Amino acid sequence: MRELNLDRLRTLVTIADLGSFAEAARVLHLAAPTVSLHMADLEAQVGAPLLLRKRGEVRATGVGEALVERARRLLADADETLAVVQRQVQGLAGRVRLGASTGAIAHLLPQALEVLGQQHPGIDVQVAVLTSQDTMARLAGGTLDVGLVALPQSAVHGVQVEPWRRDPVMAFVPSKWQAPTRATPHWLARQPLILNDEGTSLSRLTTDWFAAAGEQPAARIQLNYNDAIKSLVAAGYGATLLPHEAAGSTPPDPRITMLALRPALWRPLGLAYRTGAVEKATQHVLDVLREQRQA
Structure with a gap:
């Protein structure tokens, strides 16, 4: 069976609402023969009469009423779907x-x-x-x-x-450490380090920073979750190098001290x-x- 055509269903519902082929044609801006063709095609597809003409009035048959009821829902869903898509096309939603x-x-x-x-x-x-x-x-x-x-x-x-x-990369160290005012590659390389996983952009960035000073420190532990790294720093487990996205603010955990790097390092x-x-x-x-x- 062919799929139901929404235009033909809309014609059926309009005729059932207005009780007239002529009024349906006027409201839908269709020629009268087109309305008749829609109904003939739909009845042929369903295999049963959908409308009865009696004393100048058009009424739905039992089969027609069942189809009209479901057609209303289909048409409402189609209209709603089109409205949603149009809102997305217009940038109002999406x-x-x-x-x-x-x-x-x-x-x-x-x-x-x-x-x-x-x-x-x-x-x-x-x-x-x-x-x-x-x-x-x-x-x-x-x-x-x-x-x-x-x-x-x-x-x-x-x-x-x-x-x-771009954001500055800072050294995050336990506050209980005796640390310099600025962290250098030589000082950090001699501390226990908690660094990002190898292969990440930040890992490559910090590795190059150490290498430029002739240092190749091995991390005590490697993670790819910055909040977990900061928690380990706060617990005194080691120091780390992380971007500081909110420049000028203080770290939320008083157990952590942030040190500027010398030379400076930026994460773009x-x-x-x-x-x-x-x-x-x-x-x-x-x-x-x-x-x-x-x-």
């Missing part, structure tokens, strides 16, 4: 999938999401905790719309990356998204994030 590291999600995204919620409350941002490499791969694969990634990134076909901000971040046409909901997210751009 889902945007964003990937970023735990640090960026915890410290950089909340302000942007608050602004987005005020300006575009119908947009739902779904956030995934991902490495920069995974974010780039998912953008290329079409399963992600926006990403915050460490720079530099190798070129990936179909993905564009623009500079977004980029804003990544797919090239080509950008949906309006995604564009709104990109615009808000660009407003948060930091040199």
Whole structure:
């Protein structure tokens, strides 16, 4: 059996509501023969009469009433579906999938999401905790719309990356340690270290920083979850190097002291998204994030 045609169902419902083929044609802006053709086609598809004409009035048959009742629900669902899609096309609503590291999600995204919620409350941002490499791969694969990634990134076909901000990398050390005012590679290399997993952008960044001073320290433990690393630092288990996204503020845990690095080290971040046409909901997210751009 062929699928039911929504236009023909709408014609049936309109005739049943108005009790007239002529009035239905006027309301639907159709020619009278077209209305008759719609009904003939629908009755042939169903295999039973749907309407009865009696004394100048048109009424639905029993089968017709059953179909009209269900047709109303189908048409309402279709209208609602179209309205939802149109809102997304217009940028009034929609889902945007964003990937970023735990640090960026915890410290950089909340302000942007608050602004987005005020300006575009119908947009739902779904956030995934991902490495920069995974974010780039998912953008290329079409399963992600926006990403915050460490720079530099190798070129990936179909993905564009623009500079977004940079944050100072700081030494986080237990407050009970006797530490210098600034942490050098030579001093840190002689402390127990809790560092990011090898292969992460931050691991490569800090390894190069140590290597430039002729140091190659081995980490006591390696993790890829910054809050867990900070907890171990607070417990006195070791020191770490992490970006400080909220420059100028004090660490939330008094058991941790932050030290500036000498020489200074910065973690640059980029804003990544797919090239080509950008949906309006995604564009709104990109615009808000660009407003948060930091040199």
